[in-house]
Amino acid sequence: xxxxxxxxxxxxxxxxxxxxxxxDTRTRILRAARTEFxxxxxxxxxxxxxxxxxxxDAALVHHYFGTKDEVFAAAVxxxxxxxxxxxxxxxxxxxxxxxxxxxxxxSVWEDPGTRTxxxxxxxxxxxxxxxxxxxxxxxxxxxxxRIAAELDVPDPTLRAExxxxxxxxxxxxxxxxxxxxxxxxxxxxxxxxxxxTLQRYLGEA
Amino acid sequence: xxxxxxxxxxxxxxxxxxxxxxxDTRTRILRAARTEFxxxxxxxxxxxxxxxxxxxDAALVHHYFGTKDEVFAAAVxxxxxxxxxxxxxxxxxxxxxxxxxxxxxxSVWEDPGTRTxxxxxxxxxxxxxxxxxxxxxxxxxxxxxRIAAELDVPDPTLRAExxxxxxxxxxxxxxxxxxxxxxxxxxxxxxxxxxxTLQRYLGEA
Numbered sequence: 001x002x003x004x005x006x007x008x009x010x011x012x013x014x015x016x017x018x019x020x021x022x023x024d025t026r027t028r029i030l031r032a033a034r035t036e037f038x039x040x041x042x043x044x045x046x047x048x049x050x051x052x053x054x055x056x057d058a059a060l061v062h063h064y065f066g067t068k069d070e071v072f073a074a075a076v077x078x079x080x081x082x083x084x085x086x087x088x089x090x091x092x093x094x095x096x097x098x099x100x101x102x103x104x105x106x107s108v109w110e111d112p113g114t115r116t117x118x119x120x121x122x123x124x125x126x127x128x129x130x131x132x133x134x135x136x137x138x139x140x141x142x143x144x145x146r147i148a149a150e151l152d153v154p155d156p157t158l159r160a161e162x163x164x165x166x167x168x169x170x171x172x173x174x175x176x177x178x179x180x181x182x183x184x185x186x187x188x189x190x191x192x193x194x195x196x197t198l199q200r201y202l203g204e205a
Numbered sequence: 206x207x208x209x210x211x212x213x214x215x216x217x218x219x220x221x222x223x224x225x226x227x228x229d230t231r232t233r234i235l236r237a238a239r240t241e242f243x244x245x246x247x248x249x250x251x252x253x254x255x256x257x258x259x260x261x262d263a264a265l266v267h268h269y270f271g272t273k274d275e276v277f278a279a280a281v282x283x284x285x286x287x288x289x290x291x292x293x294x295x296x297x298x299x300x301x302x303x304x305x306x307x308x309x310x311x312s313v314w315e316d317p318g319t320r321t322x323x324x325x326x327x328x329x330x331x332x333x334x335x336x337x338x339x340x341x342x343x344x345x346x347x348x349x350x351r352i353a354a355e356l357d358v359p360d361p362t363l364r365a366e367x368x369x370x371x372x373x374x375x376x377x378x379x380x381x382x383x384x385x386x387x388x389x390x391x392x393x394x395x396x397x398x399x400x401x402t403l404q405r406y407l408g409e410a
Contacts, residue, residue, distance in 0.1 A: 041332075126331045126381055127246075136384045144384075158386045161378060162398055165387065169374025173366060176331055179341045179349075181363045182370065193367055197402045 026064050029054040033065075034075040038117045042072065042124035042131045069130055073138045079117040080139050090150040090202075098199030102191045105167045109175055110187060119175065140164075151202055163201040166194065231269050234259040238270075238280040243322040247277065247329035247336045274335055278343045284322040285344050295355040295407075303404030307396045310372045314380055315392060324380065345369075356407055368406045371399065 032054035036045045047068055051058040065071040089104045090097065108114050124131035144164065148156035170190065174182045182190070237259035241250045252273055256263035270276040294309050295302065313319050329336035349369065353361035375395065379387045387395070 123331050126328050126377075132382050136382050140378075140382065140384050155386075158390060158394075158398070161384060161387045162375070165374030165378045166371050166402070167374070168377055169370030169372070170367070172331075172373055172377065173345075173370045177337050177341050177345065179345050179366060181360075182366045185363060189363075193363070193406070196405065197371070200401060200405075201398070 025054075025056060025060065029056060029061055029064055030074055030078055033061075033071045034078055034117050037072060037075050037124065038120035041120065042128045045072075047071065069134055072124070072131060073134045075117075076121055076134060076139050079114070079121060080143065086143065086147055090147055094203055095199075097203045098197065098201075099191060099195040101163065101198050101202070102167070102194045103187075105170075106187045106190060109171055115175060118171070122171070122176065147202075153202065159201045163198045166197055166201075170194065230259075230261060230265065234261060234266055234269055234276075235279055235283055238266075238276045239283050239322050242277060242280050242329065243325035246325065247333045250277075252276065274339055277329070277336060278339045280322075281326055281339060281344050284319070284326060285348065295352055299408055300404075302408045303402065303406075304396060304400040306368065306403050306407070307372070307399045308392075311392045311395060314376055320380060323376070327376070327381065352407075358407065364406045368403045371402050371406075375399065 029050065033045075033050045036050050036053055040049070045068070047061050048058045050071060051061045054061070061071065065074055086101075086104070089100050092100055109118065121131070121135060125135045126132075144157050144160045147160040151159065153159055170182065173179045174185075174190075234255065238250075238255045241255050241258055245254070250273070252266045253263045255276060256266045259266070266276065270279055294305050297305055314323065326336070326340060330340045331337075349362050349365045352365045356364065358364055375387065378384045379390075379395075
């Protein structure tokens, strides 16, 4: 909460100064939204709560992001930001694509800083239709299309989604259900087992 | 609710007759538990509600199953009953094991009668530590060990779990998030794409 903005206003309507702060305030709200959704879940998070956590009025949250679903979408996008480097992961020696993807995916999930919001998104999507819609229509579709555009195989989007499903299933069993032996396996052991699966879906090498 | 038992008692302590009904009452409670967990989720399901739905006193639910977690475990086991034929699926021509497993798994999820309680278990496990523990310790472990026992590969349990993770991920994207193109793909199209993945994990043929 100790941000760069000096003494953020905690209550009242946004001042002209707050509005003039522009990008910083927007970022602060977005980070607060991500934390709120991650800690409270989709259901219990409110625009008002996000505003409070960001030290701004709820009206300012509305002003920047609109409805709760739209704030959620923006928070999900922020969480998926690391995934935006995926095209860079995809572009590289094609015969080691599966290995690069598997290693990248596990590194994102092994880091608690990215794992916590990802778990929150997963929980929200599984329990709330609205959250599932956001994940599907705003994030997953664009991500899959972006990866598919880099692939030189038939049905690239379906193949990208099957690769995503393999990684999602591993995340479910390793980090959510924590089922053994997957939960305690070394990341590199998993990479070695899973890379050929991703390679077959995406590379057909 | 129109079961074979004539005029089930809706309130009061279990009569000697109810106790004498034994297996039928137990089955009725178990089915009611499965329906309650599927429709209300882990959180909102209570022993009292299960008793009410089964037309018996809550004390009888306790008598047969113990705590809420234990009822949940029994309901999960009932839901996974179709999976008990898995060893039969596993035992068969080894070079087509992946194809048989993929087709069996999709048939279970395509059937709304089995899909609904499976979705409920998934939702409960993702949102409640206790439900995840039950799924992990009572069901998944036994299931994976049973399949692993049929396999002739190194690390059979890890491989069985990786196969399970691939199928779970597909279930998540196709039936929960309903992300395209996987959501609308023909089951046989998915079988054709996924069978080699399962075959590689489990068969090493």
